[in-house]
Amino acid sequence: MQTRWDIGEPEAPTINSETEQLKSELLTLNMGPQHPATHGVLRIEIWTDSEIVAHAIPHLGYLHRCMEKHAENLDYRGIIPFVDRLDYLAAMNMEWTYAMTVEKMLGTEVPRRAELLRIITGELQRIASHLMAFGTYALDLGAFTPFLYAFEEREKILRLFEEVSGSRLLYNYIWIGGVWNDWTNEQIERASQFCDTMEEEAKKYHELVSTNKIFIERTANVGVMSLQDCFDYGASGPVLRGSGFKWDLRKNIPYSLYSEFDFDVPVGTGEVGQVGDCWNRYIVRMKEVVESIKIIRQAIAKLEPGPVMGKVPKIIKLPKGEVYVRAECPRGELAFHLVSEEGGKKPYRLKVKSPCFTHVSMLPHIAPGQMIADFVASVGSIDIVLGEVDR
Amino acid sequence: MNTTVHQTGSVKDYFSSLYKGVTSTAKGMWITFKYVWAVKPVSIEYPEVREVLPERARMRLFNDVQNCISCTQCAMACPVDCIYIASEKMPEGSEIKKTSNGQPIRLLLTQFTIDTALCCYCGLCTTVCPTECLTHSHDYEFSQYTIDSMKYDYLAPDVISWRDRIVK
Numbered sequence: 200m201q202t203r204w205d206i207g208e209p210e211a212p213t214i215n216s217e218t219e220q221l222k223s224e225l226l227t228l229n230m231g232p233q234h235p236a237t238h239g240v241l242r243i244e245i246w247t248d249s250e251i252v253a254h255a256i257p258h259l260g261y262l263h264r265c266m267e268k269h270a271e272n273l274d275y276r277g278i279i280p281f282v283d284r285l286d287y288l289a290a291m292n293m294e295w296t297y298a299m300t301v302e303k304m305l306g307t308e309v310p311r312r313a314e315l316l317r318i319i320t321g322e323l324q325r326i327a328s329h330l331m332a333f334g335t336y337a338l339d340l341g342a343f344t345p346f347l348y349a350f351e352e353r354e355k356i357l358r359l360f361e362e363v364s365g366s367r368l369l370y371n372y373i374w375i376g377g378v379w380n381d382w383t384n385e386q387i388e389r390a391s392q393f394c395d396t397m398e399e400e401a402k403k404y405h406e407l408v409s410t411n412k413i414f415i416e417r418t419a420n421v422g423v424m425s426l427q428d429c430f431d432y433g434a435s436g437p438v439l440r441g442s443g444f445k446w447d448l449r450k451n452i453p454y455s456l457y458s459e460f461d462f463d464v465p466v467g468t469g470e471v472g473q474v475g476d477c478w479n480r481y482i483v484r485m486k487e488v489v490e491s492i493k494i495i496r497q498a499i500a501k502l503e504p505g506p507v508m509g510k511v512p513k514i515i516k517l518p519k520g521e522v523y524v525r526a527e528c529p530r531g532e533l534a535f536h537l538v539s540e541e542g543g544k545k546p547y548r549l550k551v552k553s554p555c556f557t558h559v560s561m562l563p564h565i566a567p568g569q570m571i572a573d574f575v576a577s578v579g580s581i582d583i584v585l586g587e588v589d590r
Numbered sequence: 591m592n593t594t595v596h597q598t599g600s601v602k603d604y605f606s607s608l609y610k611g612v613t614s615t616a617k618g619m620w621i622t623f624k625y626v627w628a629v630k631p632v633s634i635e636y637p638e639v640r641e642v643l644p645e646r647a648r649m650r651l652f653n654d655v656q657n658c659i660s661c662t663q664c665a666m667a668c669p670v671d672c673i674y675i676a677s678e679k680m681p682e683g684s685e686i687k688k689t690s691n692g693q694p695i696r697l698l699l700t701q702f703t704i705d706t707a708l709c710c711y712c713g714l715c716t717t718v719c720p721t722e723c724l725t726h727s728h729d730y731e732f733s734q735y736t737i738d739s740m741k742y743d744y745l746a747p748d749v750i751s752w753r754d755r756i757v758k
Contacts, residue, residue: 277669280712344622351632365646365726371712379717380646407618412611 225253228571232261238335239585243562243578245571252574255566257559262589270549275301275375275515278549283369285533285551286587288331291324291360292528294373299454300524300535301375304517312505313377314456318498319390320360320372322491326397327356328529329484329491332582336481337408339579340417345408352400355393362386376511391499394492401488409482418481419472422565422577426475432564433557436531437487438581441467441480448527460497462490477580484582516542530554530582551590555583648711648726651704652756653744657689657723660697664715664724672708673715676701689721699745706732707740727756 231242240261246254266285270278282297283290295317302309309317334349357367363382364372372379382390408414424434429442439446447464449457465486467479517539525534531554538548558581566574634641643649660677677697680686687695716724729752734740742749 273669276714277667280669280710280714283712344618354632361647362644363646365644365648365713366711369710369712371714403621407621410614411618412607412614416611 238579238583241559241578241583241585241588245566245574247571250570250572252566252569252571255563255574257562259556259559259585260589262585264586264590266590267549267551270546272545274544275517275546278546279374280369280371283371284586285553285590286328286528286530286555286584287368288584289324289328289529290369291320291373292328292526293533294370295321296524296526296528296533297535298373298375299526300522300537301515301517303524304520304522304537304539305375305511305515307376307509307511309377309509310506311456312381312503313507313509315498315502316378316382316507317373318455318457318460319382319387319495320363320378322494322498323356323359323390323393325491325529326488327353329488330356332484332529333404333408333481336579336582337414339575340414342408342414345404348400348404348407352393352397355396359386359389359393374508375515377506377508381507387499387502390495394495397488397492401485404485409485415471415478417573417576418477418580421472421477421573422569422580423473424475424561424565428561428564429475432561434531434561435554435557436527436529437480437483438531438558438561440465441483442475443467443469443479448525448532454524454526459501460494462493465490477576480580480582514544516544517546518542525552528554530584530587531558533587551587553587553590555581555585555587559583559588643728643730647728648713650706650727650729650732651709651715651742652725652727652752653702653704654723654725654753654757655699655702655744655750656753657691657721658699658702659689659693659695659721660699661720663718663720667714667718669712669714670708670710672705674701674703674705675699689723691721693721702744703741704744705741707737725756727752 225246225248228245228247229242230245232240242258242261244254244256244258245252264281264284266281269281273281279294279297282293285293330349330353334346334353337343337345337349360370360372361367363380363386364370366372424438424442426442426444428434429439429444434442435446443466445464445466448454449460450462450464465483467474467476467483469479471482472478517537519539519541521536521538523534523536525532532552533554534552536548536550536552537546540547561581562578565577569577660675662675665671665673665675677699680696680698689695711726713726716722716726732740744750
């Protein structure tokens with residue numbers, strides 16, 4: 200069979216001498232696009248030797264919405280609803296990065312309260328996204344209950360966002376120059392209450408899943424991505440940190456007001472399994488939830504009344520130039536490359552650098568030699584959102 | 591190539607991992623078991639019980655045509671172009687009405703249609719409206735059998751009659 204990439208007939212992996220004798224034709228198996236373990240509409244073509252994956256080829260494009268081309272025909276404010284739909288589980292962070300891109304070009308000063316509100320919403324969104332990752336990862340591995348606990352907490356965040364912005368998933372809340380609506384004191388109070396309950400819940404999750412022997416057996420030493428692989432492919436976010444490299448844009452190249460905040464960057468230490476395996480990637484996310492709670496508490500303490508919208512012209516026209524802005528999103532480093540023409544109301548080009556795309560590209564590298572069930576665990580652990588991969 | 595090789599350890603390892611498996615699972619089971627009586631249900635039984643939506647919730651759009659001045663700003667702000675507006679000059683000699691916030695209505699609105707199936711509920715149109723006649727209502731149950739019936743003509747009498755319910 201010829202594939203699009205013409206990789207030829209792959210060699211079956213050699214496990215030991217017994218399977219060597221049993222080696223026969225490879226079986227082609229389609230995982231997806233409607234497979235619950237692929238988190239969306241990812242199709243992975245797997246070539247298997249009995250139950251061992253010989254080759255895995257991800258086929259992308261099932262959720263392609265032509266967002267980058269659409270953006271060339273929209274004004275700068277109208278792009279925000281499209282940007283929301285990139286990573287629909289962390290829409291706040293997508294909007295925030297896009298808003299920063301245009302603000303950098305425009306030279307807009309964002310009011311302090313708006314920046315703090317952006318940090319609060321961004322970090323709450325990070326918690327919501329990691330809760331989703333936690334829930335669905337447990338679901339992939341056959342545990343249904345943690346999913347329900349994660350959704351119970353996520354619902355509180357979504358409810359808060361619905362009151363603030365008016366929508367539950369695709370907010371259009373962070374605008375160029377600030378944020379749309381101000382938070383009331385009651386809503387801020389609820390956010391800090393949520394931090395208290397979330398801290399307790401995080402401990403519960405550790406007891407329920409992280410220390411569970413079955414979970415450790417399924418994830419430790421599975422899907423190991425070495426640090427060199429991560430550098431070669433350009434991985435970022437929890438995948439890079441799970442491989443033991445301390446790199447977080449919020450800490451290393453602080454944007455917004457992150458330089459004022461005190462928080463740690465959790466990395467995979469290999470206390471269970473080895474550095475760079477599924478368990479370490481998972482635990483980095485769970486530790487990040489606790490760090491996000493720290494940031495939210497500090498941001499709430501810093502809040503002072505003030506305007507939430509900076510001075511932005513009614514019709515945004517950017518000068519000629521290019522700008523590249525990146526930010527730390529729940530899934531890794533998201534970046535926008537914006538090219539504008541002189542006095543244009545629309546961008547000439549808007550390129551999105553998506554973290555999930557690089558992580559999906561790593562799958563063919565880690566797949567050979569794994570069991571199919573372990574491969575499912577590997578796909579789940581990189582926590583992809585296909586809206587961002589295909590754009 | 592990273593193959594997972596499960597080596598068979600000593601008998602002691604076997605039993606200790608078995609013990610760990612049972613105890614850690616029992617710990618998780620205990621957390622779940624507590625939910626039987628200690629925690630109240632958090633889900634609501636939807637068709638019978640309905641949540642009150644927050645004030646800013648963005649659901650189906652509603653245009654109060656009596657206050658619309660046909661400025662087409664909403665249609666220009668819309669990122670998916672789902673608002674269709676047509677207007678013509680006021681007939682000679684007719685008195686110029688005013689909107690609720692005092693702006694004169696100089697054009698006669700002949701069509702105001704929103705394709706709700708195309709709408710992405712982003713709320714950009716409502717923020718640019720100078721007379722605040724275009725708003726998001728709190729209706730969220732409006733599924734239809736055909737996609738054409740998702741197009742709402744806001745000048746139609748049956749749609750105008752929503753006004754008593756929505757506009758306060």
